[in-house]
Amino acid sequence: MLVLVLGQGLLFPLVGVGLAQVQRSASSSADAAPVTLAVEGDLARLTPYADANTVLVAAANAPPRDDASTATKGPNATLVLSPPGAPFHAEVRYDPGARSGMTARKRAEALATRAGEAERTATFVAAGAVDPARTVVTTSDDTISAADRTLRLAASAVPALLMMLVASGGIYTALDVVTGEKERRTIETLLSTAANRRDIAVAKFIVVLTLVLAAAFVSLTSLYVTSLTSLGASMTGGTALPVRAYFVSLVLFLPLAATLAAILTAAAARVSDFKSGQVYAFPALVVPAGLAAVALLPDATLTPMVALIPISNLSVALKEVLLGTVQPVPLLIALVASTVYAGAALTATTRWLSREEVLLGDRGGGHRRLRGDFVPDALAVFALGLATLWFVASPAQQADFAWGMALSQFGLFLPIGLLAPAFFGLNLRETLALHAPRPRDLAWGVLAGLLCPLIGLTVEAAQSAVMPMSPEMLKMLSGMIPDLPTATLFFLVAVAPGLCEEMLFRGAILGLLRKSLHPAFAIVLTAVAFGLFHLSLYRIVPTALLGLLFGFARVRSGSLVVPIVMHMMNNGLIVAAGVAGIELGFRPEMVLAIIGIVVVLWRMGK
Amino acid sequence: MIQVSSLGKSFIGPDGSPVAAVSGVSFAARPGEILALLGPNGAGKTTTMRMLATLVSPDTGTATVCGHDIRTDPVGVRRSIGYLSANTGLYGRLTAREMLVYIGRLQGVPNLKARVAALLEQFDIARFAEVPCERLSTGMKQKVNIARALVHDPPVLVLDEPTSGLDVLVTEELMRFLEDARDHGRCVVYSTHILGEVERLCDRAVIIHRGRVLADGTLAEVQAQTGTSTFPEAFLAHVRAAS
Numbered sequence: 001m002l003v004l005v006l007g008q009g010l011l012f013p014l015v016g017v018g019l020a021q022v023q024r025s026a027s028s029s030a031d032a033a034p035v036t037l038a039v040e041g042d043l044a045r046l047t048p049y050a051d052a053n054t055v056l057v058a059a060a061n062a063p064p065r066d067d068a069s070t071a072t073k074g075p076n077a078t079l080v081l082s083p084p085g086a087p088f089h090a091e092v093r094y095d096p097g098a099r100s101g102m103t104a105r106k107r108a109e110a111l112a113t114r115a116g117e118a119e120r121t122a123t124f125v126a127a128g129a130v131d132p133a134r135t136v137v138t139t140s141d142d143t144i145s146a147a148d149r150t151l152r153l154a155a156s157a158v159p160a161l162l163m164m165l166v167a168s169g170g171i172y173t174a175l176d177v178v179t180g181e182k183e184r185r186t187i188e189t190l191l192s193t194a195a196n197r198r199d200i201a202v203a204k205f206i207v208v209l210t211l212v213l214a215a216a217f218v219s220l221t222s223l224y225v226t227s228l229t230s231l232g233a234s235m236t237g238g239t240a241l242p243v244r245a246y247f248v249s250l251v252l253f254l255p256l257a258a259t260l261a262a263i264l265t266a267a268a269a270r271v272s273d274f275k276s277g278q279v280y281a282f283p284a285l286v287v288p289a290g291l292a293a294v295a296l297l298p299d300a301t302l303t304p305m306v307a308l309i310p311i312s313n314l315s316v317a318l319k320e321v322l323l324g325t326v327q328p329v330p331l332l333i334a335l336v337a338s339t340v341y342a343g344a345a346l347t348a349t350t351r352w353l354s355r356e357e358v359l360l361g362d363r364g365g366g367h368r369r370l371r372g373d374f375v376p377d378a379l380a381v382f383a384l385g386l387a388t389l390w391f392v393a394s395p396a397q398q399a400d401f402a403w404g405m406a407l408s409q410f411g412l413f414l415p416i417g418l419l420a421p422a423f424f425g426l427n428l429r430e431t432l433a434l435h436a437p438r439p440r441d442l443a444w445g446v447l448a449g450l451l452c453p454l455i456g457l458t459v460e461a462a463q464s465a466v467m468p469m470s471p472e473m474l475k476m477l478s479g480m481i482p483d484l485p486t487a488t489l490f491f492l493v494a495v496a497p498g499l500c501e502e503m504l505f506r507g508a509i510l511g512l513l514r515k516s517l518h519p520a521f522a523i524v525l526t527a528v529a530f531g532l533f534h535l536s537l538y539r540i541v542p543t544a545l546l547g548l549l550f551g552f553a554r555v556r557s558g559s560l561v562v563p564i565v566m567h568m569m570n571n572g573l574i575v576a577a578g579v580a581g582i583e584l585g586f587r588p589e590m591v592l593a594i595i596g597i598v599v600v601l602w603r604m605g606k
Numbered sequence: 607m608i609q610v611s612s613l614g615k616s617f618i619g620p621d622g623s624p625v626a627a628v629s630g631v632s633f634a635a636r637p638g639e640i641l642a643l644l645g646p647n648g649a650g651k652t653t654t655m656r657m658l659a660t661l662v663s664p665d666t667g668t669a670t671v672c673g674h675d676i677r678t679d680p681v682g683v684r685r686s687i688g689y690l691s692a693n694t695g696l697y698g699r700l701t702a703r704e705m706l707v708y709i710g711r712l713q714g715v716p717n718l719k720a721r722v723a724a725l726l727e728q729f730d731i732a733r734f735a736e737v738p739c740e741r742l743s744t745g746m747k748q749k750v751n752i753a754r755a756l757v758h759d760p761p762v763l764v765l766d767e768p769t770s771g772l773d774v775l776v777t778e779e780l781m782r783f784l785e786d787a788r789d790h791g792r793c794v795v796y797s798t799h800i801l802g803e804v805e806r807l808c809d810r811a812v813i814i815h816r817g818r819v820l821a822d823g824t825l826a827e828v829q830a831q832t833g834t835s836t837f838p839e840a841f842l843a844h845v846r847a848a849s
Contacts, residue, residue: 184697184698185694185695186697188656188693188694188695189694189697190712191661192661192687192689192694193712194684194712194714356662
């Protein structure tokens with residue numbers, strides 16, 4: 001229940017963080033993207049003010065633009081200039097549905113403003129007087145027809161919408177036929193017959209699949225039929241969907257429905273009653289919906305890479321089928337990949353479904369607290385930590401770094417970590433692993449702590465090869481160490497997070513997860529949560545990896561002290577390098593640190 | 607007919623460590639015999655019976671039912687067993703007849719229609735055969751459930767507290783049926799907390815406590831081991847001696 005309530009508060013911050021990151025990376029790449037602007041009017045008035053990435057062509061000479069595609073063959077926007085002699089006025093026409101159109105609009109506006117300002121100054125100097133008229137730049141989005149725009153909007157929204165409709169139909173069926181057997185106590189009746197368990201699992205899957213397929217069929221047919229009527233004309237911009245698009249969409253939905261049905265059946269088998277089913281229904285729907293929502297991005301096209309991403313591939317393919325721009329090769333890749341994913345999901349689900357603890361639920365031994373029970377509790381602790389970080393700690397740190405840092409570490413993270421076990425009725429020392437480590441493990445921990453910054457640098461170097469940081473981002477990160485007395489800085493950046501964040505993550509969250517999950521799985525989940533906790537796309541992977549090392553050290557040594565020491569040393573060494581003015585850069589030899597840390601963690605606890 | 611050797615099963619306890627529900631349980635039951643499986647709550651009776659019915663698999667040891675090993679031939683075991691417990695519920699939306707037909711199909715019963723008609727007659731279900739199970743009384747439900755366990759005419763019956771919640775009349779019908787089943791050569795493993803039922807029905811008793819067998823023999827033998835004058839006193843003496 002706590003997860004459901006706190007989860008709501010996290011949605012918008014997380015969406016905000018995601019969008020900010022997307023925007024940042026988009027704007028940095030947009031500045032460099034080449035743009036072609038068609039100019040109606042005197043081209044020469046603009047030419048001196050265009051930058052290297054902007055190509056100006058006379059509108060009369062511009063090649064025609066393919067409206068339905070987002071390709072950048074033709075001009076990306078059109079600039080209409082007022083006639084020479086009249087006060088400077090420019091109108092920018094662009095396509096708001098394509099990122100190239102948005103980029104072109106920004107570039108055209110800046111260009112027209114520069115040119116207009118220059119003309120105004122010239123007029124002002126020539127007349128020796130003040131020109132009261134400001135430069136007027138207006139924008140309109142009429143480079144594509146209203147009909148095309150509506151169609152594109154509908155095509156982008158429909159896949160995600162269909163996915164939600166179909167999945168929400170399937171999830172209650174799955175809960176009824178799988179969880180319902182447990183709740184109504186008929187599962188043992190069923191299992192005591194001569195029927196094979198795998199057959200029972202497959203039969204359950206087929207029921208869910210049938211419902212999902214039926215829902216998909218009804219949704220798609222209704223979409224198609226509606227597009228034929230005058231009612232649907234407003235939705236699809238007056239063009240009826242081709243019957244071919246309808247049939248291709250149906251075929252696309254087959255593997256999609258199979259994947260969904262397998263996920264939903266497995267999720268339903270995981271829970272022991274409807275009540276906990278409601279807790280898992282939301283995440284079980286959000287993940288596929290999020291993947292399907294990729295089609296909403298204006299630039300999402302079915303490239304061979306996109307064709308490999310489960311669910312997203314079919315969602316984008318469906319959009320392109322509706323738009324009529326789909327290419328056969330990526331479509332085929334998407335279909336084959338999805339069929340493979342559906343097969344894998346089905347195999348995993350049946351294998352998993354036939355396990356006795358899954359089928360019989362927690363009545364297996366008559367004990368109340370069995371596997372799985374502490375996962376929602378751990379999620380709730382993480383959600384609470386993230387919420388306080390977002391709503392209290394981050395604003396406080398921005399207002400005053402030192403006091404904000406002290407407040408968030410000692411006033412929020414430490415108490416949450418310390419109080420969580422008591423709140424869930426668990427032993428404090430045992431859950432948080434507040435035991436003295438063996439001296440040998442502590443020594444291994446110190447050695448690992450020395451290697452941690454090198455691991456961080458190596459991972460960041462590897463990451464920047466795939467996802468380069470924008471110059472502003474680098475500037476922001478390097479300017480992060482504030483001007484404070486050295487001792488204060490060490491205390492706030494090394495000692496406090498080492499103690500408090502470890503209490504929350506390796507203490508409470510890992511401690512709770514470990515009670516219910518395999519240790520390896522618990523370590524990985526905690527590490528992912530730790531990565532997300534740093535609220536930055538660039539820091540997810542490096543921090544999650546450090547979290548992995550800290551978690552491993554905690555489980556191997558059986559003591560929270562070891563990861564606390566490692567965390568303090570990692571942060572402390574980075575601060576020390578900053579204070580001493582040492583430039584931290586990646587060198588190939590640092591890769592050796594990975595071997596070192598593997599050896600150290602392997603020896604720990606032995 | 608049933609041969610249980612050193613069965614053991616552990617579950618994850620509340621603190622995450624394994625708890626042994628059954629450890630090293632062995633006993634045997636012959637055709638035409640009703641074996642009582644006795645013990646206080648949490649003794650491991652239900653877990654033992656669930657392992658016999660192949661609902662859960664043992665961690666250690668094994669058992670054979672009519673020559674089928676519960677580990678290697680669970681389907682063969684389930685074909686020869688009729689299993690009934692507090693957790694074998696009926697499908698509320700099915701009628702009594704539909705319930706029997708559904709389970710009969712899953713068990714692969716030949717001439718299912720005739721078999722179902724015979725069971726409806728035998729257990730006096732016919733008059734409410736078309737009523738959805740969720741609307742039946744506890745006694746009616748239990749009759750349907752027993753018929754359900756017998757639909758494939760199994761030579762072995764594993765019954766976990768079949769009389770709990772039943773009134774005297776239905777209990778009496780059940781007793782008569784079990785005596786009849788024994789006389790027709792069926793092997794019955796029967797768990798209950800009502801020792802009067804045991805004295806009336808059972809030839810032999812196995813007493814389990816904390817997952818281990820305390821006593822195994824005819825009722826007279828089990829009683830003689832303690833020197834008490836009644837069987838209930840003997841049961842108490844066995845359990846108290848082990849506690």
